[in-house]
Amino acid sequence: MLHQYIMILSLFTFPFTMALDTQGSSTSAINNIAKPNCPSRCGNVTVPYPFGIGKDTGCSLDNSFYLTCNMSNEDPKLFLLSSNIEIYNISDTEFRIRTRPAFRCYNPDGTIGNEFEWWTIIASPFTFSEKNKFTVLGCDDYSLIRGNNFVSGCLGLCSTNQDEPDNGQCSGSGCCQTSIPKGLDYYNVTLNSFKNHTDVWSFNQCGLAFLGEQGSFVFHGADDLYNASDIWERIWATVPVVIDWVIAPEGGCSESAECKGNSSCYEVDGGGYRCRCNNGYEGNPYLDPGCQGQFQISIKIIFNDDLNTYIFTSINGLLEIMGMVYLK
Numbered sequence: 001m002l003h004q005y006i007m008i009l010s011l012f013t014f015p016f017t018m019a020l021d022t023q024g025s026s027t028s029a030i031n032n033i034a035k036p037n038c039p040s041r042c043g044n045v046t047v048p049y050p051f052g053i054g055k056d057t058g059c060s061l062d063n064s065f066y067l068t069c070n071m072s073n074e075d076p077k078l079f080l081l082s083s084n085i086e087i088y089n090i091s092d093t094e095f096r097i098r099t100r101p102a103f104r105c106y107n108p109d110g111t112i113g114n115e116f117e118w119w120t121i122i123a124s125p126f127t128f129s130e131k132n133k134f135t136v137l138g139c140d141d142y143s144l145i146r147g148n149n150f151v152s153g154c155l156g157l158c159s160t161n162q163d164e165p166d167n168g169q170c171s172g173s174g175c176c177q178t179s180i181p182k183g184l185d186y187y188n189v190t191l192n193s194f195k196n197h198t199d200v201w202s203f204n205q206c207g208l209a210f211l212g213e214q215g216s217f218v219f220h221g222a223d224d225l226y227n228a229s230d231i232w233e234r235i236w237a238t239v240p241v242v243i244d245w246v247i248a249p250e251g252g253c254s255e256s257a258e259c260k261g262n263s264s265c266y267e268v269d270g271g272g273y274r275c276r277c278n279n280g281y282e283g284n285p286y287l288d289p290g291c292q293g294q295f296q297i298s299i300k301i302i303f304n305d306d307l308n309t310y311i312f313t314s315i316n317g318l319l320e321i322m323g324m325v326y327l328k
Contacts, residue, residue, distance in 0.1 A: 042069035043076035110196035119188030141207030246272025261290025
């Protein structure tokens with residue numbers, strides 16, 4: 001009977017979790033976003049260290065990571081350094097800024113009625129992400145995007161307002177997209193037309209070109225080509241540009257003094273490094289005391305036919321044998 005009882009209870013586990021707190025409060029360490037006495041938000045945007053608000057305030061890693069919080073409006077806005085580049089999201093590898101489409105609009109006789117060319121410079125340690133696509137909208141337009149050692153272009157063509165698909169895809173008819181390389185720290189956009197829209201003016205007066213995160217722009221066909229002001233506003237409001245950031249773009253993990261406790265360094269393709277919390281830990285790896293977490297212990301007891309009892313423990317996912325007991 002003892003034999004049957006042991007077989008029924010052949011496997012069971014006692015899990016328990018113990019929160020480690022080496023600095024008085026693991027919760028406060030995990031929520032440690034900014035340096036002490038430094039603001040952690042600007043409006044709706046969280047500002048995690050190594051970023052910080054204000055130049056020479058000590059709130060950022062150095063002055064390449066300082067941001068400006070403009071409080072002059074009812075809705076505070078966050079800007080890169082002292083520029084007009086607005087930031088509305090920061091993560092542990094990238095941040096997102098707003099894009100401004102370049103445009104050129106024509107009169108019925110083909111003369112230029114209005115135009116706007118756009119360029120953006122992002123200082124080190126920031127670069128434009130490969131997640132971005134260069135997009136051109138128009139039925140008689142071609143545009144070039146230039147960056148450091150890089151030139152590419154795209155053209156949008158259509159002869160009637162029935163040519164443009166309305167399935168959200170940029171297939172070349174009225175909307176064209178192309179990739180950019182990794183590592184760009186600036187770009188500028190120029191727009192041109194083949195016939196100054198004289199053949200398509202009745203349904204498409206303007207061409208537009210912009211950089212933006214892949215998948216964020218949905219092409220609505222003829223409606224987008226006819227309503228230039230509406231599409232410009234929609235792009236401005238809904239299409240972000242993704243910016244990659246690293247620590248020490250000319251260095252690597254041999255210089256990873258910024259990685260604090262319970263974190264590790266990893267090098268980034270193209271130069272520089274980042275820090276990340278070790279498995280089982282969370283928090284800000286750039287701030288003392290480093291990453292904190294949950295210390296998880298599982299104890300597993302296994303009985304077998306030989307009346308031996310094996311006791312196993314798993315600490316943060318690492319398995320070890322505590323011992324063996326023989327039952328007589």
